Amino acid sequence: MQSFGLIHVEFLAWAALWTVGLSLIAFVGGGLLGFAVALARVSGSLAVRAAAIVYIQIVQGTPLLILLFLIYFGVAVAGFSGVPAILAAGAGLTVYSSGFLAEIWRGCIQSVPKTQWEAAECLALTRWQRMTRVILPQALRMATAPTVGFLVQIVKNTSLASVVGFVELSQAGKLINNSIFEPFTIFVTVALFYFALCFPLSTWSRSLERKLNVSRR
Amino acid sequence: MSYQFDFAALLPYWPEFAMGMWLTLQLSAVATVLGFVVGTLCAIGRADGPPAVKWAVAAYVEIIRNTPLLVQIFLVYFGIATLGVHVSANMAAVAALVVNVGAYTSEIVRAGLESVHKAQLEAADCLGLSRAQTYWHVILRPAVERVYPALTSQYVLLMLASSITSQISAEELTAVANRVQSDTFRSFETYIVVGLLYLLLSFVVRVAFWLFGMGVFARRRKLGTAL
Numbered sequence: 158m159q160s161f162g163l164i165h166v167e168f169l170a171w172a173a174l175w176t177v178g179l180s181l182i183a184f185v186g187g188g189l190l191g192f193a194v195a196l197a198r199v200s201g202s203l204a205v206r207a208a209a210i211v212y213i214q215i216v217q218g219t220p221l222l223i224l225l226f227l228i229y230f231g232v233a234v235a236g237f238s239g240v241p242a243i244l245a246a247g248a249g250l251t252v253y254s255s256g257f258l259a260e261i262w263r264g265c266i267q268s269v270p271k272t273q274w275e276a277a278e279c280l281a282l283t284r285w286q287r288m289t290r291v292i293l294p295q296a297l298r299m300a301t302a303p304t305v306g307f308l309v310q311i312v313k314n315t316s317l318a319s320v321v322g323f324v325e326l327s328q329a330g331k332l333i334n335n336s337i338f339e340p341f342t343i344f345v346t347v348a349l350f351y352f353a354l355c356f357p358l359s360t361w362s363r364s365l366e367r368k369l370n371v372s373r374r
Numbered sequence: 375m376s377y378q379f380d381f382a383a384l385l386p387y388w389p390e391f392a393m394g395m396w397l398t399l400q401l402s403a404v405a406t407v408l409g410f411v412v413g414t415l416c417a418i419g420r421a422d423g424p425p426a427v428k429w430a431v432a433a434y435v436e437i438i439r440n441t442p443l444l445v446q447i448f449l450v451y452f453g454i455a456t457l458g459v460h461v462s463a464n465m466a467a468v469a470a471l472v473v474n475v476g477a478y479t480s481e482i483v484r485a486g487l488e489s490v491h492k493a494q495l496e497a498a499d500c501l502g503l504s505r506a507q508t509y510w511h512v513i514l515r516p517a518v519e520r521v522y523p524a525l526t527s528q529y530v531l532l533m534l535a536s537s538i539t540s541q542i543s544a545e546e547l548t549a550v551a552n553r554v555q556s557d558t559f560r561s562f563e564t565y566i567v568v569g570l571l572y573l574l575l576s577f578v579v580r581v582a583f584w585l586f587g588m589g590v591f592a593r594r595r596k597l598g599t600a601l
Contacts, residue, residue, distance in 0.1 A: 215569075215573065217576075218534075218572065218576040218577070219534070219569045219572045219573060219576075220534040220537035220538075221534075222538060222540070222548055223537065223548065223551075223565055223569045223572060224569075226551075226561070227565045227566065227569060230561040230562040230565060234562045236377075309440065313441065313443070315442075316443075316444040316445060317442075317538065319444075320541070327442065327444055330445070330448075340448065340455075340456070341449070341452055344445055344449045344452065345449065348437075348441045348445045348446075351441045351442055352437065352440045352441055355439075355440035359436070359440055
């Protein structure tokens with residue numbers, strides 16, 4: 158029987174690229190959808206606000222694993238067969254990240270001091286101008302650090318895409334394990350790959366947080 | 375779209391769903407309690423221990439926070455087996471969840487410890503309390519009270535994350551769902567029902583934490599505010 162060697166590390170490195178790709182899909186998709194939900198969450202209309210709250214509660218109240226299964230089987234139910242695993246996984250992770258990013262960004266938008274909203278109103282800016290020229294630029298500064306922090310969560314959670322048959326880092330680890338059964342070595346290597354992806358992001362997020370606090374003082 | 379929904383096919387399986395929910399709650403409850411103990415000890419070690427302990431706790435926290443729970447579960451499950459000890463999947467699941475949530479708890483509790491005012495520590499010193507007494511009577515309760523909401527969210531996330539332990543065939547709610555859907559071929563319906571059950575569970579867990587907080591933190595109960 159073959160033992161764990163360079164060829165397996167190379168396979169894992171390729172799979173790590175898929176992990177990165179899936180993370181990017183989830184971040185971009187989740188970012189766009191999450192931004193829309195965050196705006197809906199602070200909207201003037203009660204119905205829109207309520208819909209956003211319900212959406213966020215549902216996404217945050219169900220496990221990602223169940224969300225992935227729902228989308229995977231839901232797509233088949235809707236009549237599309239043979240949807241590639243990357244689309245199903247990407248859609249599931251997009252929904253998941255949108256729910257959390259929306260709530261993070263809502264906090265940032267609402268933490269812009271009330272006086273700024275009032276001043277914008279006094280200058281007779283429209284709602285749109287007030288958002289794009291006054292509130293969002295300030296909210297963006299606050300949002301950077303937690304958003305980068307959430308990127309770490311996204312990268313880690315792509316590991317669950319393996320359940321819908323998408324071959325990323327964890328699934329690659331499982332495949333290798335099925336052929337040579339050296340679970341401990343294999344999954345330590347897999348964990349090292351994840352650590353190499355996530356640790357720089359965590360450090361970056363922390364340094365952003367520090368910088369922001371310095372400039373505020 | 376010509377799909378016929380058939381939720382009735384799932385009805386005969388309700389005792390299994392109930393058992394799955396019960397096991398999910400048990401797993402999360404044990405992991406929460408043990409994880410809180412581990413996390414708090416780590417937080418104290420990091421704040422107050424010798425350099426070697428501080429370094430070890432920092433490394434533990436960074437490693438856990440930067441790797442996925444799924445991989446941690448595999449490592450614990452296969453790691454224990456490699457040592458030659460045979461444990462059930464449920465035990466391995468609890469162990470992995472404790473290791474995982476202990477790291478997150480220690481970061482949250484650390485923030486709480488840092489928020490305790492220095493004057494409180496000096497007062498405890500003046501009263502001649504020992505280090506252990508100071509922690510027990512002066513620091514821990516207000517520290518935990520301040521971070522209680524963050525802890526609550528973390529433990530709700532833990533309950534949801536316990537679904538991942540289905541991957542090593544711990545028999546909790548998600549594992550039940552996987553089995554039921556392969557028995558009935560009603561995958562979409564099964565996961566809709568299980569999604570709703572998880573929503574219900576997260577609501578129940580939140581209420582339980584709120585009630586527990588009301589019971590433990592007298593000030594919150596009497597004044598309606600935190601410290």
